[in-house]
Amino acid sequence: MGVWHIPDTEENRIRFRILPLSHTIPSPDGIEQIQKFKQVLRSKRYSENTITTYSEALKLFLVFYREKAIAEITNDDVVIYNNEYILKNNLSASYQNQIVNAIKLFFQTIRETKMLVDKIHRPKNAKTLPNVLSKEEIFRLIDLTTNIKHKTLLALIYSSGLRISEAINMKIIDIDSQRMLIHVKNAKGKKDRYTLLSTKVLELLREYYAIYKPKMFLFEGQHGEQYSSRSAQSVLQQSAKKAGITRPISLHTLRHSFATHLLESGTDLRYIQDLLGHSSPKTTMIYTHVTNTSLKKIINPFDM
Structure with a gap:
């Protein structure tokens, strides 16, 4: 090699x-x-x-x-x-x-x-569905991530539905523990939004902060520079391997899983759109095709 x-x-x-x-x-x-x-x-x-x-x-x-x-x-x-x-x-x-x-x-x-x-014509878009992990797979993946910084990063991306660029650009002041919200600034399309802050992730953040004491960005590299997306992807792949997840996933899979799990728990699509920062509801509608809540209600004719 x-x-x-x-x-x-x-x-x-x-x-x-x-x-x-x-x-x-x-x-x-x-x-x-x-x-x-x-x-x-x-x-x-x-x-x-x-x-x-x-x-x-x-x-x-x-x-x-x-x-x-x-x-x-x-x-x-x-x-x-x-x-x-x-x-x-x-x-x-x-x-x-x-x-x-x-x-x-x-x-x-x-x-x-x-x-x-x-x-100038565009290619016909392939109607592919987002790759989604189950809740059990998500929690196993995070639990088996031993490094507290890596664990916090993965937990934050999933629990708040963040893009990787949003996570690594996040600053300490963007965490609003009083209102239990995260202020996502200057995201895709130069838009700001608020998304959810999990109480369990807040505990992780406090534990992580006490050890690493980041200065500017919430997640920093070894020398205080902004954490790289490549390093974050590498963390995910290592954790996925430990969790026995063999199908290909990326950090965006955590965001897809967040949206799908919210939809399955009965959250209104309009709220999910706001949390993800989608401009159009059509973009958010794709998650209706991967949720299994409604499908579970259908009795397979083979089982009748």
Whole structure:
């Protein structure tokens, strides 16, 4: 399992059959346009994560058409790119949708273009259901997490329905133990909201705080920096292995489980929407397809 680093030279790329260096970067005009694109997104107050995601997606598209002037790129070129790059490399529909978002936003900022932005079609969305753990699996997973910081992090994400970015961006002052609420600030879509604070999680938080004494962020790394999402995902995978959970899960699975368990316990969908910070009730409605409360009332004809 050794790892080696070698210089990124044309000779080494030929030797290891990697695309030439010149084929991995856009044309000089493309590089300049990507920088301008980033500036436009920043002026519109897009998050740095979104700017990075869109600019990297756009870069791949402009690398594909590095021999073609940007002003000459048309809607047909997007179709060709989808077929010759996205589909040929078995990339997902969600990734393709990300590319479409980047292309649309980019060509809206270009004055001289043959691209008809409104005519750029999106891939058909796959109607996949969120992966959900049972309450027993959630509690086993958390109980078998021995490190108090890791245990508190997982318990907080599940009990409050947080996104991982919301959990690692959280500060000590965001915990309102008087009202038993958590103030989620500047979340997805630059929205603030309040969500639930569990009494048991509050006990965990106090125990965790007494040991680690974080200064700024609620969860900090070894040197006081913001805790990374990669470290949090690694914690989850280790705990899932201990709990005997073999199917693939992510930290977002805890958020999905929170919403599903609330729905199964009779919580109104509108309240769940507010707790999760969804803009549209349609997004929250997906949990009605994974709850088993109503399904349990149906008698299987095989059992009659």
